[in-house]
Amino acid sequence: MTAETNTRTIEIDVLRYDPDTEAPPRYQTYKVPFQHDTSVLQGLQYIKDNLDGTLTFRWSCRMAICGSCGTMINGIPQLSCHTFLRDYWPKKLRIDPLEHFPIIKDLAIDQTDFLNKLDSVKPYLIPKQEKPISEGAYLQTPKQMEQYYNYSQCINCLLCYAACPQYGLTPTFTGPAALALLHRYNADSRDVGWSARSDVLNSEDGVWRCTLVGYCSEVCPKNVDPAHAINQNKVNSTLDYFGVLKLLSTVGLGK
Amino acid sequence: MQVITCDIVVVGGGGTGLRAAIAIAESDPKLTVALVSKVVPMRSHTVAAEGGAAGVIRGDDTLDNHFNDTVSGGDWLCDQDAVQYFVEHCVEELVQLEHWGCPWSRKDDGNINVRFFGGMTVQRTWFAADKSGFHILHTLFQTSIKYPGIQRYDEYFVADLILEDGRVRGVLAIEVATGEIVLFEAKAVILGTGGAGRVYRQNTNAGIVTGDGMGLAYRHGAKLRDMEFVQYHPTCLPGSGILMTEGCRGEGGILTNKDGYRYLQDYALGPLDPWPRPKAMELGPRDRLSQAFWHEDQKGNTFQTPLGTAVNLDLRHLGEKKILERLPLITEAARVFAGVDPVTDPIPVRPAVHYTMGGVYANMTETEVPGLYAAGECSSVGIHGANRLGSNSLVEIIVFGKVAGERAAAYARTVKDGSSAGVRQQAEESASRLLALLKNDKGERVATLRNEMGDAMETGVGIYRNASGMKTAYEKIAELRARYRAGIALDDHSRSFNTEWLTTIELGFMLEVAEAMAHSAYNRKESRGAHVRLDEYSTRDDDKFLQHSLATYTGEGPPAISYQPVTITKSQPRTRSYGGAGKQAVMT
Numbered sequence: 055m056t057a058e059t060n061t062r063t064i065e066i067d068v069l070r071y072d073p074d075t076e077a078p079p080r081y082q083t084y085k086v087p088f089q090h091d092t093s094v095l096q097g098l099q100y101i102k103d104n105l106d107g108t109l110t111f112r113w114s115c116r117m118a119i120c121g122s123c124g125t126m127i128n129g130i131p132q133l134s135c136h137t138f139l140r141d142y143w144p145k146k147l148r149i150d151p152l153e154h155f156p157i158i159k160d161l162a163i164d165q166t167d168f169l170n171k172l173d174s175v176k177p178y179l180i181p182k183q184e185k186p187i188s189e190g191a192y193l194q195t196p197k198q199m200e201q202y203y204n205y206s207q208c209i210n211c212l213l214c215y216a217a218c219p220q221y222g223l224t225p226t227f228t229g230p231a232a233l234a235l236l237h238r239y240n241a242d243s244r245d246v247g248w249s250a251r252s253d254v255l256n257s258e259d260g261v262w263r264c265t266l267v268g269y270c271s272e273v274c275p276k277n278v279d280p281a282h283a284i285n286q287n288k289v290n291s292t293l294d295y296f297g298v299l300k301l302l303s304t305v306g307l308g309k
Numbered sequence: 310m311q312v313i314t315c316d317i318v319v320v321g322g323g324g325t326g327l328r329a330a331i332a333i334a335e336s337d338p339k340l341t342v343a344l345v346s347k348v349v350p351m352r353s354h355t356v357a358a359e360g361g362a363a364g365v366i367r368g369d370d371t372l373d374n375h376f377n378d379t380v381s382g383g384d385w386l387c388d389q390d391a392v393q394y395f396v397e398h399c400v401e402e403l404v405q406l407e408h409w410g411c412p413w414s415r416k417d418d419g420n421i422n423v424r425f426f427g428g429m430t431v432q433r434t435w436f437a438a439d440k441s442g443f444h445i446l447h448t449l450f451q452t453s454i455k456y457p458g459i460q461r462y463d464e465y466f467v468a469d470l471i472l473e474d475g476r477v478r479g480v481l482a483i484e485v486a487t488g489e490i491v492l493f494e495a496k497a498v499i500l501g502t503g504g505a506g507r508v509y510r511q512n513t514n515a516g517i518v519t520g521d522g523m524g525l526a527y528r529h530g531a532k533l534r535d536m537e538f539v540q541y542h543p544t545c546l547p548g549s550g551i552l553m554t555e556g557c558r559g560e561g562g563i564l565t566n567k568d569g570y571r572y573l574q575d576y577a578l579g580p581l582d583p584w585p586r587p588k589a590m591e592l593g594p595r596d597r598l599s600q601a602f603w604h605e606d607q608k609g610n611t612f613q614t615p616l617g618t619a620v621n622l623d624l625r626h627l628g629e630k631k632i633l634e635r636l637p638l639i640t641e642a643a644r645v646f647a648g649v650d651p652v653t654d655p656i657p658v659r660p661a662v663h664y665t666m667g668g669v670y671a672n673m674t675e676t677e678v679p680g681l682y683a684a685g686e687c688s689s690v691g692i693h694g695a696n697r698l699g700s701n702s703l704v705e706i707i708v709f710g711k712v713a714g715e716r717a718a719a720y721a722r723t724v725k726d727g728s729s730a731g732v733r734q735q736a737e738e739s740a741s742r743l744l745a746l747l748k749n750d751k752g753e754r755v756a757t758l759r760n761e762m763g764d765a766m767e768t769g770v771g772i773y774r775n776a777s778g779m780k781t782a783y784e785k786i787a788e789l790r791a792r793y794r795a796g797i798a799l800d801d802h803s804r805s806f807n808t809e810w811l812t813t814i815e816l817g818f819m820l821e822v823a824e825a826m827a828h829s830a831y832n833r834k835e836s837r838g839a840h841v842r843l844d845e846y847s848t849r850d851d852d853k854f855l856q857h858s859l860a861t862y863t864g865e866g867p868p869a870i871s872y873q874p875v876t877i878t879k880s881q882p883r884t885r886s887y888g889g890a891g892k893q894a895v896m897t
Binding site: 073090091115160165199203 | 348349351352353354356357401404405407408409410412413415417418419420421440443444447451452454455463486515516517548549551552615616638641642645646648754755756799800801803804805806807808809
């Protein structure tokens with residue numbers, strides 16, 4: 055227990071950028087005391103509360119479910135609440151905003167592009183016909199749920215976009231999280247919306263833009279495996295191109 | 310100043326706000342809705358709710374059961390007409406979520422599965438593993454994208470309400486990215502801003518849960534009701550307060566003290582056998598379980614962790630398969646944040662502040678300010694009384710979110726457009742006050758005051774209370790309010806994404822909400838639900854206090870406290886009892 059209560063000090067380099075000035079981005083070093091269970095987020099909060107109120111970053115739940123606090127930690131996209139200072143000490147630690155997104159200020163990036171892409175995949179259930187509430191819930195077996203369940207676990211933290219070299223090269227790429235969500239609805243037994251989503255899926259900026267690097271799945275804190283979702287849909291996209299998907303879905307084999 | 314005109318402003322993008330916005334869009338697609346949230350909606354704190362949502366679907370359950378569990382769970386401080394409406398509308402809203410795609414956990418035959426929860430007679434908690442709030446929030450958020458009438462303003466911080474001639478005319482917000490101040494002129498405003506757990510130091514809540522909506526309404530004359538009732542959740546990680554869902558116990562988890570003894574049997578929650586059974590032992594209500602922890606701690610039966618004393622939440626007997634299937638989120642959280650694997654070791658837990666039963670007084674979501682509606686945790690519509698039962702709040706947000714949306718829509722159709730010189734003038738004055746906060750560089754740091762507030766509330770208005778402790782707390786809060794007025798020194802005076810400025814505004818709301826809590830508590834000279842006193846008022850006093858407390862804002866001074874009768878329809882107050890011999894429960 056004594057080791058856990060011991061306070062050590064770590065140096066953190068944080069990228070600073072203030073849009074209200076003309077100054078280019080720079081690094082600033084802070085000395086942060088920490089204990090065994092201090093997260094990187096708590097380190098940033100220590101700086102904000104005690105050393106420098108201008109340091110800007112997003113956070114909220116501190117338990118890896120709200121998706122707010124993604125940053126590059128020593129160059130790797132991670133949730134700062136879910137990463138611990140002890141794992142970097144005695145070396146220095148460097149924190150940058152998520153790659154591939156415009157910076158608003160310090161570690162806060164502009165996520166508008168992602169939100170627009172989320173809209174574009176029609177991420178809502180499109181049923182065959184509206185079912186009255188009085189008729190109760192749809193039946194869905196655990197096996198049917200399994201088809202999409204993993205892809206419903208995405209917390210929209212954007213780590214996969216920061217990890218994706220294709221998104222860095224071609225920002226019009228719909229990208230891992232949005233395509234995984236598209237697949238989440240397509241794979242749901244209650245949904246028949248695949249044709250409404252097929253333009254996005256099949257387009258140049260859809261699944262075909264992915265070159266199967268797979269880093270998106272590696273950094274995903276919720277094991278959503280967007281790379282798998284995307285590459286499954288390369289098959290679906292091909293079947294769709296040859297009209298096979300439509301045929302399969304008419305005989306109930308589309309999922 | 311930028312002015313945006315719409316029919317209805319919904320403040321807050323969590324479950325309540327999203328459900329309200331969808332209800333407006335469905336009831337009248339011609340109405341324009343501005344959904345204004347200080348975070349992108351899927352970051353809202355609904356996301357962190359774990360256990361599930363109550364709705365009667367089993368053949369051996371009835372609406373009367375749900376009603377009676379809720380009213381007795383609330384120690385008869387519930388408004389029974391509101392509870393009746395609530396229990397009658399839970400299932401349709403849960404089914405609606407299912408139709409929108411929510412992945413509720415299923416039985417093998419494809420039907421919805423339900424689990425036990427504390428204080429509930431029968432299994433009636435719908436769950437999506439232990440990420441129920443996450444799935445509800447993402448389902449609602451993604452569904453809201455379908456409706457073109459809903460215009461989202463993500464990361465706009467609502468800093469003030471604008472009233473004219475006694476009715477609501479809009480809100481003033483700060484666009485976080487740019488720091489620009491924006492006036493939303495509207496006919497109606499719905500508050501869905503969540504609770505205020507962050508006024509305490511150790512809590513399960515996200516950083517954003519700062520009582521903004523309560524503070525906004527309170528400053529403009531709406532009353533805060535039953536604010537003394539603050540729920541401590543009994544099973545949270547020491548230090549961080551990270552929640553270990555009640556679903557752990559709903560699935561059969563047990564609580565033991567440092568000697569491995571199931572201590573709840575000593576606190577009117579036993580006997581131990583038959584186990585498991587509903588409304589007994591670990592399936593008792595949260596107020597009683599948190600109080601039992603306090604006693605064990607006093608007796609020296611807890612054990613030390615580096616971050617405070619704790620007891621064991623033991624899941625090991627459930628087996629790895631069930632733990633991973635039903636409780637994946639807390640398993641991962643325990644592993645990462647506590648360094649404990651629930652499959653092989655018990656999880657150290659202690660109570661932490663979780664939920665504010667009280668809030669803006671609202672009759673079926675209508676506040677006393679015409680045009681202003683409130684629903685969800687920021688409101689007090691009267692269903693939780695003195696202690697909320699787990700799994701009632703996730704249904705509350707959708708049942709009453711919908712009511713708020715429909716009522717606000719009906720109201721908005723009856724009033725004329727909001728624009729006037731007076732509204733603009735008020736907005737300009739309010740904006741100047743906000744900008745004065747931004748410019749200030751003399752005074753104390755925001756974190757200093759925030760920490761002192763959290764400690765004062767924890768010490769004086771905690772699980773157990775007494776007159777002198779509560780008095781110390783409210784005097785401390787008054788002192789902090791004076792120091793806040795004297796000035797918070799900001800390091801950051803820039804407009805863009807200035808979270809130090811926003812935190813300072815939030816602290817202003819929190820101090821006033823905390824003061825309402827402390828005074829409401831001090832004045833309730835009885836013990837009921839989550840408000841338990843160790844002084845001469847240690848028992849319930851229905852003659853004097855079968856009443857809601859109301860806190861009215863008085864400016865710089867303390868709130869004025871008054872009382873209002875509780876609506877009782879069919880359940881007369883009686884002794885609230887748990888435990889006792891009972892039928893063994895069959896766990897699924």
